[in-house]
Amino acid sequence: MAQSILDLIPETCTGTLTITEHLNFWGGKRVKPLHETNVEPVFEPATGHVLCQMVPCGAEEVDEAIKSAYGAYKKWSKLAGTERARVMLEAARIIRERREKIAKLEVINNGKSITEALVDIDIAWESIEYYAGLASTLSGQHVQLPGGAFAYTRREPLGVCVGIGAWNYPFQIASWKAAPALACGNAMVFKPSPMTPVTAVILAEIFKEAGAPDGLFCVVQGGAETGSLLCHHPMVAKVSFTGSVPTGKKVMEMSSKGVKQVTLELGGKSPLIIFKDCELENAVKGALMANFLTQGQVCCNGTRVYVQREIMPQFLDEVVKRTKAIRLGDPMLDDTNMGALISKPHLEKVLGFVDQAKKQGAKVLCGGEPFTPTDPKLKGGYFMSPCVLDNCRDDMTCVKEEIFGPVMSVMPFDTEEEVLQRANNTTFGLASGVFTRDISRAHRVAANLEAGTCFINNYNISPVQVPFGGYKMSGFGRENGEVTIEYYSQLKTVVVEMGDVESLF
Numbered sequence: 012m013a014q015s016i017l018d019l020i021p022e023t024c025t026g027t028l029t030i031t032e033h034l035n036f037w038g039g040k041r042v043k044p045l046h047e048t049n050v051e052p053v054f055e056p057a058t059g060h061v062l063c064q065m066v067p068c069g070a071e072e073v074d075e076a077i078k079s080a081y082g083a084y085k086k087w088s089k090l091a092g093t094e095r096a097r098v099m100l101e102a103a104r105i106i107r108e109r110r111e112k113i114a115k116l117e118v119i120n121n122g123k124s125i126t127e128a129l130v131d132i133d134i135a136w137e138s139i140e141y142y143a144g145l146a147s148t149l150s151g152q153h154v155q156l157p158g159g160a161f162a163y164t165r166r167e168p169l170g171v172c173v174g175i176g177a178w179n180y181p182f183q184i185a186s187w188k189a190a191p192a193l194a195c196g197n198a199m200v201f202k203p204s205p206m207t208p209v210t211a212v213i214l215a216e217i218f219k220e221a222g223a224p225d226g227l228f229c230v231v232q233g234g235a236e237t238g239s240l241l242c243h244h245p246m247v248a249k250v251s252f253t254g255s256v257p258t259g260k261k262v263m264e265m266s267s268k269g270v271k272q273v274t275l276e277l278g279g280k281s282p283l284i285i286f287k288d289c290e291l292e293n294a295v296k297g298a299l300m301a302n303f304l305t306q307g308q309v310c311c312n313g314t315r316v317y318v319q320r321e322i323m324p325q326f327l328d329e330v331v332k333r334t335k336a337i338r339l340g341d342p343m344l345d346d347t348n349m350g351a352l353i354s355k356p357h358l359e360k361v362l363g364f365v366d367q368a369k370k371q372g373a374k375v376l377c378g379g380e381p382f383t384p385t386d387p388k389l390k391g392g393y394f395m396s397p398c399v400l401d402n403c404r405d406d407m408t409c410v411k412e413e414i415f416g417p418v419m420s421v422m423p424f425d426t427e428e429e430v431l432q433r434a435n436n437t438t439f440g441l442a443s444g445v446f447t448r449d450i451s452r453a454h455r456v457a458a459n460l461e462a463g464t465c466f467i468n469n470y471n472i473s474p475v476q477v478p479f480g481g482y483k484m485s486g487f488g489r490e491n492g493e494v495t496i497e498y499y500s501q502l503k504t505v506v507v508e509m510g511d512v513e514s515l516f
């Protein structure tokens with residue numbers, strides 16, 4: 012097999028890696044693009060250095076990848092769950108073994124800190140390991156019918172599933188989609204975001220090395236056009252999408268033409284409610300975790316922080332103190348805790364939200380400015396200082412729209428009833444959080460929040476055993492947890508007659 016891209020990573024890698032290897036993968040190998048049209052440069056967010064070129068796949072290549080996946084599906088779906096589990100466990104082991112190198116590559120392509128990237132890679136192999144465990148438990152039901160007849164159900168795969176990913180968790184999103192899909196006996200064609208094309212192909216190489224049939228996990232590069240080709244392809248049974256609400260709607264519409272199943276993991280504007288009886292230090296830490304991971308580019312972030320009026324001054328003091336202490340800089344260094352945003356246009360968009368918030372009456376307590384690290388190699392990076400906004404109102408743009416950057420909006424509230432009404436007054440419903448020491452209140456609030464997840468006394472932890480997904484316009488279907496098996500399989504009912512046919516004719 013050709014040399015892995017992982018072997019190209021130099022010792023000191025910030026701003027030095029250039030990848031010229033092909034980033035498509037099907038038929039068990041990396042594939043050279045057929046045409047070099049609509050090529051887009053891919054930037055290293057921390058430096059602005061061109062990391063590689065993203066060459067989108069056209070119709071012929073998408074068709075080839077899907078056919079390769081279909082061939083693998085025919086073999087893979089015939090294996091017992093235990094046999095599939097063996098390959099998946101081996102893939103998880105290889106990822107674990109190479110976690111540092113994969114994490115470094117993720118940092119180079121995404122800009123998040125190495126500390127966070129290592130967690131992402133660990134969650135990725137954990138997910139593959141978890142679904143490997145479930146692969147051998149898939150089973151149906153036996154139903155007795157009158158006259159000795161009976162029926163049973165078989166849990167069968169769907170076929171070729173498509174995964175379309177966002178740029179904020181490139182390797183983790185690919186793994187979260189591949190793991191349940193493969194455990195159920197499907198094959199997957201994955202399209203990463205055009206801004207983060209690099210690490211999905213590493214996952215493909217690892218599945219191959221672990222013993223998966225050629226084509227089981229394929230990678231096609233591209234943007235909207237390639238994504239649309241995937242959604243329309245007649246041999247695709249399901250599309251699992253992570254991205255924005257507008258694109259999610261298009262994916263659903265395109266998939267509906269072929270009556271394909273869809274999972275949509277979309278955006279959010281999640282509320283975090285902090286009651287005066289909370290343990291304040293934990294609530295402050297929770298608010299930071301809810302806003303500043305991956306430079307604030309996290310779909311389930313709790314960016315609307317409602318704080319009970321009596322504790323607002325202490326809360327703001329502490330939150331600002333800790334936010335100012337966040338160390339920005341070279342994401343490859345262990346003591347950096349915030350890296351660079353994904354792109355220059357995205358940085359400008361986020362800074363634009365801060366400007367607009369100021370115009371609408373918000374007060375910037377800290378951050379919200381472009382940031383230039385002292386290290387000269389980071390001069391061209393897309394950094395901004397994490398921002399806390401006070402004096403926010405529910406009708407402001409910064410409180411209503413997903414910013415997808417390190418910007419926390421803080422608002423006071425007085426009563427539980429009032430805050431619940433305000434927290435639910437949104438078209439999104441991905442996540443939510445509550446900090447309180449009153450256990451009855453905690454569960455009552457959790458039950459009344461209209462969101463797919465509610466964190467009590469913590470925020471943004473995502474164990475693979477726990478279902479993750481949205482309410483309302485944040486999407487439907489789930490990732491992680493046992494329930495996701497339902498989204499990657501279908502039930503066949505087999506009815507068995509033991510006597511004579513009683514014909515009405």
Ligand SMILES: NC(=O)C1=CN([C@@H]2O[C@H](COP(=O)(O)OP(=O)(O)OC[C@H]3O[C@@H](n4cnc5c(N)ncnc54)[C@H](O)[C@@H]3O)[C@@H](O)[C@H]2O)C=CC1
Nearest residue numbers: 176177178203204234235238239254255258276277278310
């Ligand atoms: N709920 C969740 O689990 C997550 C949601 N997100 C959401 O993703 C968004 C940020 O990610 P972006 O990559 O900017 O989102 P995006 O919606 O622009 O793109 C997502 C993916 O869809 C592809 N795509 C774009 N147009 C398409 C089309 N017409 N047909 C098929 N595919 C198409 C893109 O190439 C990319 O791979 C945020 O809104 C965020 O909230 C991000 C991460 C996790």
